[in-house]
Amino acid sequence: LEQDLRIAVKNKTLSLHYQAQTDNSGAVIGAEVLLRWNHPVRGLVSPLEFIPIAEETGLIEELGYWVIEKACHQILQWSAEPATSGLRLAVNVSAHQFRLDDFATAVERILARTGASPNRLMLELTESVVLADLDNAMQKMRALKQLGVAFSMDDFGTGYSSLAYLSRLPLDELKIDRSFVARLPGSKNDEVIARMVISMGRNLGLSVLAEGVETDGQMDALRRYGCHAYQGFLIARPSPIEEFLLLIQKK
Numbered sequence: 001l002e003q004d005l006r007i008a009v010k011n012k013t014l015s016l017h018y019q020a021q022t023d024n025s026g027a028v029i030g031a032e033v034l035l036r037w038n039h040p041v042r043g044l045v046s047p048l049e050f051i052p053i054a055e056e057t058g059l060i061e062e063l064g065y066w067v068i069e070k071a072c073h074q075i076l077q078w079s080a081e082p083a084t085s086g087l088r089l090a091v092n093v094s095a096h097q098f099r100l101d102d103f104a105t106a107v108e109r110i111l112a113r114t115g116a117s118p119n120r121l122m123l124e125l126t127e128s129v130v131l132a133d134l135d136n137a138m139q140k141m142r143a144l145k146q147l148g149v150a151f152s153m154d155d156f157g158t159g160y161s162s163l164a165y166l167s168r169l170p171l172d173e174l175k176i177d178r179s180f181v182a183r184l185p186g187s188k189n190d191e192v193i194a195r196m197v198i199s200m201g202r203n204l205g206l207s208v209l210a211e212g213v214e215t216d217g218q219m220d221a222l223r224r225y226g227c228h229a230y231q232g233f234l235i236a237r238p239s240p241i242e243e244f245l246l247l248i249q250k251k
Helices: 002-011 047-057 059-078 103-114 127-131 134-145 188-203 216-225 241-250
Strands: 015-023 028-039 043-045 088-092 121-126 150-156 173-176 207-211 229-231
Touching (some): 002 028, 028 047, 043 047, 127 150, 173 188, 188 207
Parallel strands (some): 088 121
Antiparallel strands (some): 028 043
16 A cells, blocks of 8 residues: 555645535635545545555655645636635645644745745644644744745644643634534533633634534534534535535535
């Protein structure tokens, strides 16, 4: 599988799917790009299977930058159409890639090379990635923030969730982890956590997006708590770009 992945990365035969993100009115505000690998023999290989291999072998560096560049090309294409010019694209950044010394410089070069608006690119980081070296992380984030790139704290609530570091980071968004959304409504503990994250985001001037929204009950509960945006199967499954564009037309 590792050998096949090396070939796929070299030949750029992996693809991107797009999962829509909506606001409280139901309007699509953007999407998260998700890697997909359709193996010629095995068929679809789960990212849970091939991403760890990419990280262990160092392939994640080339793969990660390829994803960011593809996303930037898409942002540029969308900028020419009124229906899509305001959409943002979120890209999850791996720990290995973010720790590279030249990460911020590499992203800046991709933006310059593609001509994409930095204001439409959102990079998603997990708490553990940022806290592994907080000062270094802040330096990279601020450099990209000056260009207009936005940042989202992914899987929020599963780690430290401390105001002490959150107030220092140039974040734009918190994403409520799907594990807390799954048992809403009904779970008192998860309700408390969801409310806490939304309140924390509001107090810090950040948008809050709930991921893994799969039922009307979950959506209704999150709206009552004051959540700003949503992502999950209730809205749309990850899909190729053609299907994503059809979804926008319907919305």
